Structure formats: structure tokens, C-alpha cells
Amino acid sequence: MTLFSFVELAIVTLIVPFISALQNNLEMIPKYEFAGLLMDKNDPKAVVLYLAFVLLFLFSFKAVSDWFIHYDLCRLTQKIKNDLILNLYNGYLNLEYVDYKRFNTNTFIKNCLITTQNVVFSIHKTSETIRDSLLALVLVLALLNQSFQLSFFFISALALMGILFFKLMKGRQYNAGKTLEDSNRKLQKWVSQSFLSVKEIKINDSLAYYKHHLEKSLNEYNHANITLAVFPRVPKIILEYLVFTGLIAGALLVSISEQSVAGLVPVIVFYAFVIRRLIPLVNNIVSSHLELTGALASIQVLKNEFNIIQDYHQAQNKASHSFESDLSICGLNFSYNENAKVLDNINLHINKGDHIAVVGKTGSGKSTLVELICGLLEPEFGYFIADGKKIQNTRGLQHMIGYVPQQVYLLDESILSNITLREPDTLTGEERKWVQELAEICQINEFTDQLEKRLDTRVGERGNNLSGGQIQRVGIARQLFKKPGLLILDEATAAVDDKVETKVLEAIKQGLPDLTIIMVTHRISSLKKVDQVILIDKGKVAWKGDSGVIPENALKSIDSDRGAVILSKQD
Ligand SMILES: Nc1ncnc2c1ncn2[C@@H]1O[C@H](COP(=O)(O)OP(=O)(O)OP(=O)(O)O)[C@@H](O)[C@H]1O
Ligand SMILES: [Mg+2]
Structure with missing residues (x-):
């Protein structure tokens, strides 16, 4: 960039001698000692030719290096953008699950795709501003060298105007940047929520509600x-106006003065050239500063996000454990908020191969309990004992845990990809065979046999092309694909x-006889399919025991509505 600025300086310095030589006025040409070797200083044509050649060379050099600088800058900013997006993406996905649930995923999407773009734009602008400032400095030096007083007055006026304008607009631009960040987040949220609510929009005729928020x-x-976008353009308009009126005034002054204009031509061309170059630069510097002020809000957002992410990164600790004989849960307590305890002193003992049902009223804490068992949440108090070894949380056991949540999220890919979560061409023959077995075990073949592409059928966004029960079966196969030792089903068969x-x-049970199963359910008929039942009530273990001897009052308290209905049907 410095070399680039020197080339600019050389071009500007050569303008006056070149125009003078064109006018056969060799007195204006400085005495270049080195130039004597190449040109005859008394021959105007030779001087013109020589200076034309040098100017052409410098212009060509400037044009090529301008392109290269721009190219390098673009590549650098794209690389920074990639790094920012990937680090943010990784960081968000490494957040603690409990905290992850506190955020809205649209904020993540906005930060990954839009805020990073704004920040990269500001980095690009900063480097452009540095380049423009260097160039402007060079041009200012050239102007001062030509005529100190006039140039000093002109430059001071320009600088004063720029600073004043910046000070006036700074606050407004910063606030606009903050509003832009916030409205971007809301836009992302309402667009996404609207498309995900298409059924409600159609059935409830509620488009106006979504549209109102989107329009706001x-x-x-x-x-x-x-x-x-608009205010950074104002300096350009003012400057162009002032320079234009200045030029007209200058021309009028010259026309009414008696002086011959011919002698002033090189100087006028010099000023015209320098000012023509300087004004866009000054304008860029002022407007870039304003744009940067606008992007400060985005920089602040990313800074905060990276601070949050960094804390989690440092806290990551996932020593691997396993349990071959038993897993105990000791004095487990958990709350999402300080005032509301969700699980209160849970003590359980699970032997390898046990089939356990967890039941209880809605909101009693069943999902929270299984999320703690699979290490998504961390106990507030209490601990686990795996094969006699005390562990604070079960993250280290996750390699052997399969967990099917209440809502299975399917990718808009094939059934095969949804089960394996791998590129199909990376699957070994054995793995493909296992998928076929799983399709049989999970009753997936029952519906794929009628599909032309069978397991290669695309399931649509969130599995829209499948039924609720079919989605759940794909979800179970996905968890069994890794051959877990413990399978946790959170109402994973509720739609089946x-x-x-x-x-x-x-x-x-037949295919994986050693598999331990913990199954959260509201369905009383499911209790016959397990060995043990654990009844959770208001975050406490209200009853636990053999599935064959569940007291009637315990059965009734499972789900006051649904449980009772199913029970009466069975009776
Ligand atoms: N992320 C969260 N933040 C705050 N409270 C939460 C959060 N998730 C769940 N809760 C609260 O914790 C309690 C237990 O919720 P949980 O999902 O474990 O219930 P559940 O027994 O699985 O209910 P259901 O049968 O309806 O699935 C509820 O009162 C719920 O409102
Ligand atoms: Mg639940």
C-alpha cells in the first residue's frame, strides 16, 4: 500500500512538468540528474515523450497493483468471514444444552450469516480507509508542496468539514446499526416462525398476526x-457542490483578471487532477467512518457471542466412561430457575439389561430426568456411579447412550442418511447390512416397502413426507445405528x-438382548412391556417397583386424563 501511495505521489508530481513540456515551457521542468542520461533536457519533444512514457508506466503499475490489492483484500476478508462463521457455528453447537435452550435459534442463524457479514464488511472498509488515508496524505503533501497557503486553507476546510460531519452523525449511525441488528434478528425469527406455522396460518386464518410482526x-x-445508506453519501454531495462552485468562482476571477491563462494551465490541471482524486478519497474516509460506526453494533454483538462461547470451550471436559454392570443415580437435584426445583433428590439403580418405564403426569420432570441421564443436562446436586466409579455427569457415557427425544428432528435427506447421519458412500458393507436389520427391527420396512426408492426416499423438511409414527421409528433406528448400551426413549413411540x-x-429385545432401555411413557399398556416402573411426581420418585405390581392409585396418577381413559379401556 505504501508503494502504491508513492506511485500516486510520483504521478501527481510529474503532471506540472508534463503539461509544461507540452506547452514548450521547459523552465517548469525540475532538474532530474538521473534523467539527463535518458533525455535531452533542451528538446521539448524528447521531454514530452520521456514524461509520457514514465506517466504511462506509473499509471499501468498503479492499475495492476490496484487490482491485486483489491483481490488480496477480498480473499483476506472472505477467509476472515469463513473463520468467523465456522467458529461461531462450532461454538453455538458446543453451548451447554440447558443454555442453548434459552436462546432462539434464529438469533444464532442471524449472527452466523448476517452479523458476520456486517463485521467482515467493516474489516474491508477499515482496510480501504487505511489505503485511502495513505493516498490522501500523499496528495495533501503534493498540494502543500505546490502552494502552501492555498492548499493549507483548502485542506483545513476539508478536514474540518469531515470531522464536524462525523461528530454530528456518529450517534445516529451507531443507533441505526443497533436497530439494524435487532430488526434483522426479528425478521429472521418471524419469517422462520411463519413458515413453520403454515398449518396454523391456514386453519386459524392467522396470517394477519404473523404478517403484522413481519411488517413491523x-x-x-x-x-x-x-x-x-443515505447519510454517508452526504459528504460527497456537499464536497462536489463546494468544489464545483469554487471552480466556477475561480474561472470567473481568471476571466475578469488581465493575466494570461496560458501560464496557469499546468497548475490548473495539477489542482484539477489532485482535487478530482482527493475529494472521493476524503468522502470515502468520512463515509467509511460513518459506516464503521454503524457496524459497531454488529462488532459488539459478535464480541459478546465469542465471549460466551469461549467460556464453554474452556469448560469442555469429556473423559470417556462406560458401564458394564450397573449405573446408580444418587441424590440428583435439578432446577432450570433458582425458585423452581424440577427434580428433587432422585435415587435410582439401573442394572445392565434392565427395561424400565418412567411415568408421571405431564410436567412432572420425566424428560428432565432422562436428559440428565444422557448427559445433556448437568445435576445441580448429586452424582452418578457407573460400575462403582463416581462420576459428576454422564457426558463420558454418551458414546454408549442412544436417546430418542420427544420430538425427533429429521433432516430433509433420505431415510438412510437420517438413520446413519453419514454420507451413504462412506458406509461399509457391514454397516449397510445393519441398517437393513434396523429397518426390520424398527418396522421401517413396513412403510418403505411401498416406496419406490425405499430407504433412499427423501423425508422432506422435518420429515413432512412421513407420518408422526414413521418419523419416530426412523428416530429410534438412528439411535440404534451406533449400537448403544443404553437406549432412552422419551415418549418415542407415542405416535405409534x-x-x-x-x-x-x-x-x-431380540436383536439387542443386552441393551438397557429407559422408556418415558404416558401409555399404561406400555408398562407390560418393561420389567420395572418408576413413577415421578412433582420431581420426586413417588413409587418404583416391579411392573407387575403397580398399585392402582399409582397407575391413576400417571396421567389424570389419558392414563385413566386407557386404563378403563384395558379393564
Ligand atoms: N428449558 C426450561 N426452562 C425452564 N423450565 C423448564 C425447561 N424445560 C422444562 N421446564 C420445566 O420443567 C418442568 C418439567 O419438565 P419436563 O419436560 O421434564 O416434564 P415432563 O414430565 O417430561 O412432561 P411431559 O410429560 O409433558 O413431557 C416443567 O414444569 C417445565 O415447565
Ligand atoms: Mg417430556
């Missing part, structure tokens, strides 16, 4: 965007009819 966010976004549930559970 759009208005905020547009208002901020207009402020950010009783017959299919029995078939799936029987096939799992």
Missing part, C-alpha cells in the same frame, strides 16, 4: 438501513400404535 420488523429494518410399539420393542 421490516419497517424498523428499512428505516435503519436507509439511515445507514400399540401393535407396532410391541413389535418394535420385541424386535429390539
Whole structure:
């Protein structure tokens, strides 16, 4: 960049001698000692030719290096953008699950894709501003060298205007940047929520509600965007206006003065050239500063996010454990908020190969308990004992735990990819065979046999092309693919009819006889399919024991509505 600025200086310095030589006025040409070797200083044509050649060379050099600098800058900023996005993406996915649930994923998407873009834009702008400032400095030096007083006055006026304008606009631009960040987040959220609510929009005729929020966010976004785009343009307009009126005034002065204009031509061309170059630079510097002020909000957002992510990165500790004979849960307590205890002093003993059902009223803490057992949440108090070894949490056991959540999220890929979560061409023959077995165990073949592409059928966004029960079966196969030692099913068969549930559970027991199963359920008929039952009530173990001897009052308290209905049907 420094070399680039010197080339600019050389071009500007050569303008006056070149125009003078064109006018056969060799007195204006400085005495270049080295130049004497190449040109005859008394021959105007030779001087013109020589200077034309040098100017052409310098211009060509400037044009090529300008392109290369721009190319390098673009590559550098793209690399920074990639790094920012990937680090943020990794960081978000490494957040503690409990904290992850506190955020809205649309904020993550906005930060990964839009805020990073704004920050990279500001980095690009900063480097451009540095380049423009260097060039402007060189041009200022050239101007001062030509005529100190006039140039000093002109430059001071320019600088004063720029500083004043920046000071006036700074606050407004920063606030607009903050509004833009916030409205971007809301826009992302409402667009995404609207598309995910298409059923409600159609059935409840509620489009107006979603549209109102979207339009509100759009208005905020547009208002901020207009402020950010329009005000940085103002210096350019003012400067062009002032320079134009200045030139007209200068021309009028010259025309009414008696002086011959011919002698002033090189100087006028010099000023015209330098000012023509300097004004966009000054404008860029001022407007870039304003744009950067607008992007400060995005920089602040990313800074905060990276601080949060970094803390988690440092806290990551995943020593691997396993349990071959038993797992105990000792004095487990958990709360999401300080005031509301969700699990209160849970003590359980699980032997390898046990089949356990966890039951209880809605909101009693069943999902929270299984999320603690699979290490997604960390106990507030209490600990685990795996094969006699005390462990604070079960993260180290995750390699041997399969967990099917209440809502299985399917990718818009094939059934095969959804089961394996791997590129199909990376699967070994044995793995492919296992997938086929799983399709049989989980009763997936029952519906894929009718599909032309069978396991290669795409499931659509969030499995939209499958039924709820089919999605759940793919979800179970996905967890069994890694051949876990412990399978946790959180109402993972709630959408499957009783017959299919029995078939799936029987096939799992047969195919994986050592597998320990913990199954959260509201379905009383499911209790016959396990050995032990644990009843959770208000975060406490209200009853535990053999599935064959569940007291009637315990059964009734499982789910006051659904449980009772199913029970009466069975009776
Ligand atoms: N992320 C969270 N932040 C705050 N509270 C939460 C959070 N997740 C769950 N809760 C609360 O914890 C309690 C237990 O929730 P949990 O999901 O474990 O219940 P559950 O027994 O699985 O219910 P269901 O049968 O309806 O699935 C509920 O009162 C719920 O509102
Ligand atoms: Mg639940």
C-alpha cells in the first residue's frame, strides 16, 4: 500500500512538468540528474515523450497493483468471514444444552450469516480507509508542496468539514446499526416462525398476526438501513457542490483578471487532477467512518457471542466412561430457575439389561430426568456411579447412550442418511447390512416397502413426507445405528400404535438382548412391556417397583386424563 501511495505521489508530481513540456515551457521542468542520461533536457519533444512514457508506466503499475490489492483484500476478508462463521457455528453447537435452550435459534442463524457479514464488511472498509488515508496524505503533501497557503486553507476546510460531519452523525449511525441488528434478528425469527406455522396460518386464518410482526420488523429494518445508506453519501454531495462552485468562482476571477491563462494551465490541471482524486478519497474516509460506526453494533454483538462461547470451550471436559454392570443415580437435584426445583433428590439403580418405564403426569420432570441421564443436562446436586466409579455427569457415557427425544428432528435427506447421519458412500458393507436389520427391527420396512426408492426416499423438511409414527421409528433406528448400551426413549413411540410399539420393542429385545432401555411413557399398556416402573411426581420418585405390581392409585396418577381413559379401556 505504501508503494502504491508513492506511485500516486510520483504521478501527481510529474503532471506540472508534463503539461509544461507540452506547452514548450521547459523552465517548469525540475532538474532530474538521473534523467539527463535518458533525455535531452533542451528538446521539448524528447521531454514530452520521456514524461509520457514514465506517466504511462506509473499509471499501468498503479492499475495492476490496484487490482491485486483489491483481490488480496477480498480473499483476506472472505477467509476472515469463513473463520468467523465456522467458529461461531462450532461454538453455538458446543453451548451447554440447558443454555442453548434459552436462546432462539434464529438469533444464532442471524449472527452466523448476517452479523458476520456486517463485521467482515467493516474489516474491508477499515482496510480501504487505511489505503485511502495513505493516498490522501500523499496528495495533501503534493498540494502543500505546490502552494502552501492555498492548499493549507483548502485542506483545513476539508478536514474540518469531515470531522464536524462525523461528530454530528456518529450517534445516529451507531443507533441505526443497533436497530439494524435487532430488526434483522426479528425478521429472521418471524419469517422462520411463519413458515413453520403454515398449518396454523391456514386453519386459524392467522396470517394477519404473523404478517403484522413481519411488517413491523421490516419497517424498523428499512428505516435503519436507509439511515445507514443515505447519510454517508452526504459528504460527497456537499464536497462536489463546494468544489464545483469554487471552480466556477475561480474561472470567473481568471476571466475578469488581465493575466494570461496560458501560464496557469499546468497548475490548473495539477489542482484539477489532485482535487478530482482527493475529494472521493476524503468522502470515502468520512463515509467509511460513518459506516464503521454503524457496524459497531454488529462488532459488539459478535464480541459478546465469542465471549460466551469461549467460556464453554474452556469448560469442555469429556473423559470417556462406560458401564458394564450397573449405573446408580444418587441424590440428583435439578432446577432450570433458582425458585423452581424440577427434580428433587432422585435415587435410582439401573442394572445392565434392565427395561424400565418412567411415568408421571405431564410436567412432572420425566424428560428432565432422562436428559440428565444422557448427559445433556448437568445435576445441580448429586452424582452418578457407573460400575462403582463416581462420576459428576454422564457426558463420558454418551458414546454408549442412544436417546430418542420427544420430538425427533429429521433432516430433509433420505431415510438412510437420517438413520446413519453419514454420507451413504462412506458406509461399509457391514454397516449397510445393519441398517437393513434396523429397518426390520424398527418396522421401517413396513412403510418403505411401498416406496419406490425405499430407504433412499427423501423425508422432506422435518420429515413432512412421513407420518408422526414413521418419523419416530426412523428416530429410534438412528439411535440404534451406533449400537448403544443404553437406549432412552422419551415418549418415542407415542405416535405409534400399540401393535407396532410391541413389535418394535420385541424386535429390539431380540436383536439387542443386552441393551438397557429407559422408556418415558404416558401409555399404561406400555408398562407390560418393561420389567420395572418408576413413577415421578412433582420431581420426586413417588413409587418404583416391579411392573407387575403397580398399585392402582399409582397407575391413576400417571396421567389424570389419558392414563385413566386407557386404563378403563384395558379393564
Ligand atoms: N428449558 C426450561 N426452562 C425452564 N423450565 C423448564 C425447561 N424445560 C422444562 N421446564 C420445566 O420443567 C418442568 C418439567 O419438565 P419436563 O419436560 O421434564 O416434564 P415432563 O414430565 O417430561 O412432561 P411431559 O410429560 O409433558 O413431557 C416443567 O414444569 C417445565 O415447565
Ligand atoms: Mg417430556
